[in-house]
Amino acid sequence: MFDIFDIYLLEALINGVLLGGVLALLALGLNLIFGVIDVVWICYAELIMLGMYGMYYLYVVYHLPFVLAAVICIAGVGGLGVVLHLLVISPLLNAMPINQLLATGGVLFFLQSFATVAFGIDFRNLGIRLPVLEVSGMFLSYARLLACGAALAGMVVLYFFLARTYTGAAIRAIAQDRQIMPLMGVDAKRIYVITSLIGGALAGLAACLLVLQYDIHPFIGLTFGPITFMICVLGGLGNMIGGFVAAFVFAEIIEVSGLYLDLEWGYVFAFAFFIAMMFVRPRGLMARRS
């Protein structure tokens, strides 16, 4: 009896780590954009939703190979990120910060309804059934393993991009001081566009991975959106390491409480933990600013 219990708990813990990888990827793009441009894309999860529809059409309707479809999807959502920045964010760069947030809220409404009008409210999926791995009595989802692996790989690539390239250094510099960097010869507008491109591409990558596990419908964004924001706030907005840690903490809470109760209660506990942490560490798990 006790043995079985332990294996289930272990399985939940490992699934939590796998879920954490995906959540960390979601939070990463949002944190990057916040850290550099100082803007919150409330519609971030809706970009992912569009990416998932893109995957559906490329893979199911146009029969492209999965990897090619994924590359197009990542590039496409990256492009959407740039369009979002140029059309909505850049006219508002000097407006009150909250106006930027509300404008992207309008984009959220727009994208959700656009998907409803254009694609209908039917649930769709790719029809790929990835096998379930059995490791010494534990069942682990192959799709999640793949998603977690790809998420970690994406993060490593981003890390090296930010740490080792000139553009990456400029992005980090802008994040540290928005006023001084333009005087140092960095074109802030170009950096913002590049950052939006990367942020959008990360959403595209997330879309390619999530489409393996979830059905697509116009309101799927509401499933990931709130939890992504909470992870970012819990980690400290713009703090990528904090967001990374928070993603795994959240995922473990969701999986382990989901083991004993319903999955929804997992979310409720995770959200309650979030509120409790706002008392203890209001600026995030790893506070960046004083």
Add this chain to the structure above:
Amino acid sequence: MNRVLPWVIGAALVAVPFVYHEPYPLHIMVIILIWSFLYTSWSVMGRFGLVSLGHGGFMGIGAYVLALLWNYAGLTPWLGIPVAMLATAAIALLIAYPCFRFRIIGHYFALVTLALSAIVQQVITATRDYTGGSLGYTPNPYHRGNSIYALQFSGKETWYLIALGAWAVALLIRRQVERSMLRYALEAIAEDEDAAAAAGVHVTAEKLKITLLSAMMTAFGAALYCQYQLFISPDTVSGITVSLQMVFAAVVGGIYVGVGPTVGAIITIVLAEVLRIGFGTAAVGWDNLIYGILLVVFIIFLPQGIVGSVQARWAAARQ
């Protein structure tokens, strides 16, 4: 002229249900009045730069506490509404106090309150054994739905007058706030918290006051909605969509003017109804599509909203 006009409009509005009995237009008017109340409740604090995305949560708490107390404890809404308002105020205090105490402002504040909306929606869905989950919830009818004790009325005319009265009170509350010292304190805080604190403004206390006022008004509006519709579901009274809808309508109408949120409610609800009647099910999603574009366009080009911009034009033309 300016002194007489509100009374004339007020009298005309009160007279409507006595001479006009078409149920459908009356229903639309009641809905507009109730949402105007809710949008005004949001704008009471939103107007000072305190952008809360948690009002979907406050509304959910207000509506569900009221309905659950009625169905399980048989508590009359006359007591249930104050209890629901207090419960909402308690939750608002729980979220807002640490936010204000620890200087969580701007989009940080918006995101923390957004989490509240998501939590309330998730809890309502998860406790489906009691709340009916996403299928929604209905307060038990009492005396065939016509009872002062249960605050249930089948006539649209009664509801019209109730909603009209509530809406007028919301406008009065907002006007009182605009004329109080609280307004100056909050405007100073919105400009610069440190400077306001240095000038002797108790930042946390002043912000808490307006937040609790706004949250309790929202709970009251939610109670009206619940008693009028006699049906609530997590998607219609809680969650992020409802929060954004409140912000959206208030911003489009104009948050710096008393009747702005009301104008926002009229525009959004009439637009949705026109699309629904004109195009039927083919129009599903079109209303939100248009709202979304409008919201972005308004924030970029007319951040003062429709009423605010019209007033500014008018003032400029007179000079």
